Amino acid sequence: MTQVAQNVMVTGSNRGIGFGLVKELVKMNPPPDHIIATCRNPTGSEGKALQDLATKCPNIHVVQLDVTDHSTVKAAVSVVESHLQGQGLNLLINNAGRNSQAAFLEDVDQQDMLLTYNTNAVGPLLIVKEFLPLLKKAAKEMTTKDSGGNKAVVINISSIIGSIGAGFSALMISVPPLYAYRASKAALNMITAGLAMELKQHGILCALLHPGWVKTAMGSEEAPLTVQTSAEGMLKVIANLKPSSSGAFLDWEGNEVAW
Template identity: 45%
Template structure:
């Protein structure tokens, strides 16, 4: 396993849950990134208070206004990140922002499907497009061949709930929109891995576990995995990824998740 050495990282949905945990762990690394960009919809709001507290102590943390369901917001965020990077590239893009609607199959609606797809699937597509020039720049500026998360990578935070083979915890939550959006995100990851490979960018879908977050607790059941354990596991997995792993669907312990 290699050491995760990242010049810069952007985490979406970074004001709580797994996103906030990732930001905290990146800042706490022995050799932290020069830039940690934390994207959230309302940087000045109450829900971003913990991020604000972190930013007051860590000058390398930059909170970016970012709504991944809004193309104009994504474009503005890319321009802001590029300005901070000052000619260098973005090493790691973690598409973590996500929403869930706990509807039964018979109650699923057009509006809920549209909202969940827009955030969970279309958002990561548009983020990849908007930040591609900065990811390419990071890959070009990295020595050596091969792919790794220390060179340039897109990590799409998926879910085992999107596994068609597993149909995980169906008895607790149908969550059809969420399941479909994550299955589609897995296909997007595969497409990105093929489309961006020539640019030196690794792309992977990562299931973080069923985690103790607001989203993870939406079923009413107590999730078995803490944010801290999940994030530590995810970062360990990211440090081990290489060319052979691009386009795969893995969990927070590095195990392959069936499509």
């Protein structure tokens, strides 16, 4: 099996799907050389499970990053550069996300709308902006090696319920409007389409993945998918992305999701 990517970064990797992705990445054969696992509170109890895993796996580097705090994103770039020692970042997975309890119109609150938009849409965009030099470096390294395949990849974790085309189908009819969450993911989808268009010239592929409905704090115990099934599936989809997948919106099994 080929490496999914030489150097990978996953945001929001202390629990839920992000932690699941890190656990699957270390199990791969061969695993990435460097796994940058970011979380907003690495030294608190929230970061303990990730820190414990990192002590057993020297290729995991835990880095502080709050996706809503631009100064931490900028600081993280320097820390990541020091871990990569001159190499580029081949795969960036913008996974960190927030749900909102505001299900219906009567619950809508300005601050909650803005925080959700900041976390799920603005944050990932600014992370790509700040990490662009490292992504470009990875793309350039691959070009010079002429090894084909994908040079550098940005994956933004979206949700089918942020899809205008699929999120209101008969299957989804029981999902409430969730204005903040769904609108923030729809915005992330448009942002990713823009990134795919703009970064193609640099050999950087950008795509959206819907992880499925997954048993996490956000997905709840009712969800049918385990974190492991979703994470394994998404890494398989990422490993099989073709340059023509630039701008695609796929689920954890590789099926296209309507916009």
